[in-house]
Amino acid sequence: MSAQERRPEEDGRDFADAMWSIPSYLLAGMAVYGGIGWLLDRWLDMSAFFPIGIVLGLVLAGYLAYRKFSR
Amino acid sequence: MSALTAPAPPQFQAPTPDELFNLPPIIPGVEWFTKPVLLAVLSAILVIGVTWAAFGNPKVVPRGVQNVVEYGYMFVRDQVARPFLGKDADRWMGLLLSLFFLVLVWNLSGVIPLAQFPVASHIAFPAVLAISIYVLKIYLGVKHQGGIGYFKNMMFPPGLPKFIYVLLAPIEFLSNMIIAPFTHAVRLFANMFAGHMLLAFFSMVGFWFLFEQLTPLGAPVGIIGVVMTIIFTAFEMFIQFLQAFLFAMLAAMYIGGALHPDH
Amino acid sequence: MSVLAEVSGNVTAIGYGLAAIGPGIGVGIIFGQGVQAIARQPEAYGLIRQNMLLGFVLTEALALLGLVAPFIFAGI
Numbered sequence: 001m002s003a004q005e006r007r008p009e010e011d012g013r014d015f016a017d018a019m020w021s022i023p024s025y026l027l028a029g030m031a032v033y034g035g036i037g038w039l040l041d042r043w044l045d046m047s048a049f050f051p052i053g054i055v056l057g058l059v060l061a062g063y064l065a066y067r068k069f070s071r
Numbered sequence: 072m073s074a075l076t077a078p079a080p081p082q083f084q085a086p087t088p089d090e091l092f093n094l095p096p097i098i099p100g101v102e103w104f105t106k107p108v109l110l111a112v113l114s115a116i117l118v119i120g121v122t123w124a125a126f127g128n129p130k131v132v133p134r135g136v137q138n139v140v141e142y143g144y145m146f147v148r149d150q151v152a153r154p155f156l157g158k159d160a161d162r163w164m165g166l167l168l169s170l171f172f173l174v175l176v177w178n179l180s181g182v183i184p185l186a187q188f189p190v191a192s193h194i195a196f197p198a199v200l201a202i203s204i205y206v207l208k209i210y211l212g213v214k215h216q217g218g219i220g221y222f223k224n225m226m227f228p229p230g231l232p233k234f235i236y237v238l239l240a241p242i243e244f245l246s247n248m249i250i251a252p253f254t255h256a257v258r259l260f261a262n263m264f265a266g267h268m269l270l271a272f273f274s275m276v277g278f279w280f281l282f283e284q285l286t287p288l289g290a291p292v293g294i295i296g297v298v299m300t301i302i303f304t305a306f307e308m309f310i311q312f313l314q315a316f317l318f319a320m321l322a323a324m325y326i327g328g329a330l331h332p333d334h
Numbered sequence: 335m336s337v338l339a340e341v342s343g344n345v346t347a348i349g350y351g352l353a354a355i356g357p358g359i360g361v362g363i364i365f366g367q368g369v370q371a372i373a374r375q376p377e378a379y380g381l382i383r384q385n386m387l388l389g390f391v392l393t394e395a396l397a398l399l400g401l402v403a404p405f406i407f408a409g410i
Contacts, residue, residue, distance in 0.1 A: 018387060020324065022387075022390060023394055023398075025242060026395055027246070027250050027254075027398065028242045028243075028245035029242045029246075031250070032242055050405075050406060054399070058395045058399065060239060060242060062391040062392065063235075064231075064243070066388055066391055067231055068230075070383070070384040
């Protein structure tokens with residue numbers, strides 16, 4: 001929260017950390033919820049859950065990355 | 072007529088990944104001993120030799136090869152180790168420096184004449200490095216944060232509403248345990264693979280249109296190919312250095328994350 | 335009717351190539367403007383960084399959506 005008492009190299013490290021982690025979070029979110037949706041589709045013989053799962057995973061992973069790194 | 076190319080029978084064939092990367096063994100009969108293996112071994116010997124020559128008998132006032140390698144050491148220490156490891160930087164410099172130099176020489180062999188094959192464009196080589204970093208990361212994490220504490224710190228970052236942890240913990244787990252090492256290896260591999268394909272394609276264009284099939288219409292295309300080859304060789308050297316730097320930087324980041332729980 | 339030019343190989347790769355143009359430009363704009371903003375007003379670093387992250391997350395999500403779009407439409 002307090003930007004004044006942090007050292008600049010700490011900021012740089014955090015920022016680089018965030019930049020490298022965000023794509024992998026988004027991919028993981030898509031993989032988890034898209035995978036669940038795909039399995040649901042296979043089970044119920046439908047085709048709607050896979051896209052829903054992908055979008056849900058993206059939203060959740062984006063929320064996680066935003067909350068985690070914008071402290 | 073099904074294509075736009077010239078009607079002459081010998082047509083320009085873009086190089087395929089199979090002929091570029093699936094190289095025959097150097098000694099017939101020894102299946103595993105191919106060009107990338109030879110280059111990898113030579114690079115390792117080169118890195119060991121150069122660092123030995125530089126730091127085997129270090130002087131207070133550096134001269135010759137020690138001067139050059141110390142410059143590389145300073146770069147790795149200030150740009151890679153210190154930002155991510157803080158006060159532990161000096162303990163891990165041995166690993167990070169050898170990682171950086173090895174990957175750099177592997178990559179640079181893609182533009183060195185006669186070698187001209189980036190070792191890392193076979194995914195086995197970066198995969199081995201990434202897996203060893205991954206094992207080291209988990210070992211250090213469990214050692215410094217405890218078996219349960221490591222996974223708790225990883226999967227439940229503080230400062231989020233309670234109920235949403237159920238939804239987010241699998242994302243954290245997958246991203247840290249599977250996607251991170253995968254992208255660590257694939258980033259290096261894909262850059263080297265694509266760069267080698269690009270260089271091979273443009274030099275093939277130049278060679279084909281200027282030497283094999285010299286026609287008034289084809290000559291400008293060949294000149295463009297030669298110019299693009301020169302430009303992309305310079306660009307590739309930059310990318311190769313950048314990827315070696317990023318590989319070492321991500322390794323330092325993973326080690327730093329395992330040593331200290333989420334700040 | 336003779337064919338003038340044809341595309342062989344996987345068409346979805348072209349689709350992803352097209353889908354990557356927009357996010358590529360977007361990420362460039364976000365970081366370019368973000369770095370410029372930090373250079374102009376270093377004391378607003380925290381706020382700028384937060385908004386850069388949000389923009390990056392949203393743009394990157396679009397790029398990854400383009401990556402999986404072929405799989406989605408193959409299922410329907």
